Amino acid sequence: MPHHHPSDTTLLRYAAGTLDAGATLVVDVHLEHCTDCAQRVATLMALGGDHLASLPPEAMAPDALSKALARLDTLPAAKPSPAPPQPRLDWPQGIDIPAALLPHAATPWKRLGKGVAISRLNIPHAHRDMQVFLLRTEPGRTLPRHGHEGYELTCVLSGRFRDSTGSYGPGDLAEMGSDVHHQAVAENAGTCVCLIALHGRLRLDHWLGRLLQPLAGF
Amino acid sequence: MSSTGTSAQDQAQLIAAIARHGDKSAFAALFQIYAPRIKAYLMRLGTPAGEAEELAQEALLNVWRKADRFDPERAAPATWIFTIARNLRIDAARRVKPLDRYAEDITVQPIADPAADQMLMTEQAEHSLHQAMQVLPPDQMQVVRLSFFEDRPHADIAQLLDIPLGTVKSRLRLAMARLRSNLGED
Numbered sequence: 001m002p003h004h005h006p007s008d009t010t011l012l013r014y015a016a017g018t019l020d021a022g023a024t025l026v027v028d029v030h031l032e033h034c035t036d037c038a039q040r041v042a043t044l045m046a047l048g049g050d051h052l053a054s055l056p057p058e059a060m061a062p063d064a065l066s067k068a069l070a071r072l073d074t075l076p077a078a079k080p081s082p083a084p085p086q087p088r089l090d091w092p093q094g095i096d097i098p099a100a101l102l103p104h105a106a107t108p109w110k111r112l113g114k115g116v117a118i119s120r121l122n123i124p125h126a127h128r129d130m131q132v133f134l135l136r137t138e139p140g141r142t143l144p145r146h147g148h149e150g151y152e153l154t155c156v157l158s159g160r161f162r163d164s165t166g167s168y169g170p171g172d173l174a175e176m177g178s179d180v181h182h183q184a185v186a187e188n189a190g191t192c193v194c195l196i197a198l199h200g201r202l203r204l205d206h207w208l209g210r211l212l213q214p215l216a217g218f
Numbered sequence: 219m220s221s222t223g224t225s226a227q228d229q230a231q232l233i234a235a236i237a238r239h240g241d242k243s244a245f246a247a248l249f250q251i252y253a254p255r256i257k258a259y260l261m262r263l264g265t266p267a268g269e270a271e272e273l274a275q276e277a278l279l280n281v282w283r284k285a286d287r288f289d290p291e292r293a294a295p296a297t298w299i300f301t302i303a304r305n306l307r308i309d310a311a312r313r314v315k316p317l318d319r320y321a322e323d324i325t326v327q328p329i330a331d332p333a334a335d336q337m338l339m340t341e342q343a344e345h346s347l348h349q350a351m352q353v354l355p356p357d358q359m360q361v362v363r364l365s366f367f368e369d370r371p372h373a374d375i376a377q378l379l380d381i382p383l384g385t386v387k388s389r390l391r392l393a394m395a396r397l398r399s400n401l402g403e404d
Contacts, residue, residue: 008394008397012394013366016304016366016367017263017303017307017308018367019308021308040397040398042293043397045300046294046297047359047362047363047367048297048300048301048304048367049293049294049296049297049298050296050359051300051363052252052256052259052296052299052300052303053255053296055258055262057254057255057257057258058255058258058261058270059254060253060254060257060271060274061271064249064253064271065253067275068249068253068275068278069245069246071275071279072242072279072282075279
């Protein structure tokens with residue numbers, strides 16, 4: 001079980017549907033590893049159900065129901081969910097690819113420096129200041145110090161990294177705000193692969209900023 | 219009890235009727251209950267009326283498509299339907315605001331409140347998805363709904379409820395602590 005979890009605020013926003021799509025994806029992945037948080041989300045969803053049931057209704061168009069009934073006739077019969085699409089990214093050996101990531105396209109790994117590579121995910125409908133990517137780091141490698149204007153949500157998929165706030169292993173979720181300047185080291189636990197949602201403009205001298213330019217070719 | 223006027227058990231039966239018989243009158247009954255409320259949920263989060271109406275339609279169509287997967291042991295109908303609407307919103311929303319946690323972060327602190335502990339001891343505080351309403355007292359539920367499910371800033375909530383800003387924050391802190399320790403009872 002993971003030791004680092006989303007904050008209460010993040011989990012509530014996640015359940016309410018008001019968390020950005022990129023951050024939501026990172027929490028989705030954490031929940032695949034964390035039954036405690038999954039149970040908390042189930043309770044928070046029940047709050048959502050109470051909220052929904054208690055809302056004063058907003059009038060629909062007079063023909064709304066008849067339009068819906070008409071569409072029922074053209075809906076295909078319920079069928080089992082299709083098999084997940086084949087992963088398109090060349091994942092390091094032995095990593096369980098989270099189900100939540102399977103539908104998303106990702107750029108091929110791009111080398112950032114010795115033992116560090118990045119792959120950017122295409123997240124439709126994420127806020128324009130939100131970027132989501134996978135970072136792959138070999139054990140012992142140090143990622144450069146960086147800061148950001150917004151916040152960063154990281155979920156470890158494999159391996160382990162350490163920074164001033166602690167040690168993070170598979171399933172762990174780290175939330176870093178704009179007040180944190182951190183430098184992470186991949187520990188000796190195999191290739192460290194992390195899913196990262198990064199919000200806000202990056203500092204111009206930021207090493208990621210040179211790469212995370214507005215996407216071309218997606 | 220919700221204000222929809224139809225009990226959870228009755229709604230569960232409507233969903234079952236859809237799953238087993240493709241019952242369109244059951245669908246119509248659920249539509250009348252939930253489509254206008256899904257529209258309201260979305261509009262309160264900033265979705266324009268036209269788009270909210272389309273998404274509400276789509277949500278009810280998903281209720282139809284997935285009715286065979288509803289398990290009344292796992293969730294109340296309102297919770298299941300809320301989840302469908304919430305998922306649609308995340309997939310379709312173009313106006314989801316970024317998380318601005320440092321503007322309105324609520325830190326959970328331990329509370330020493332004997333009355334709160336008393337309530338947590340009751341059977342109804344046992345982790346049960348059907349009992350969510352008893353988990354939070356009305357004043358805390360109200361601020362949780364306004365802050366998280368309607369995404370309103372604390373200052374707006376204070377103004378709306380005509381209470382001090384500090385009271386909004388402390389009710390949210392209490393609510394979070396209660397939600398957290400309610401699960402810790404397991």
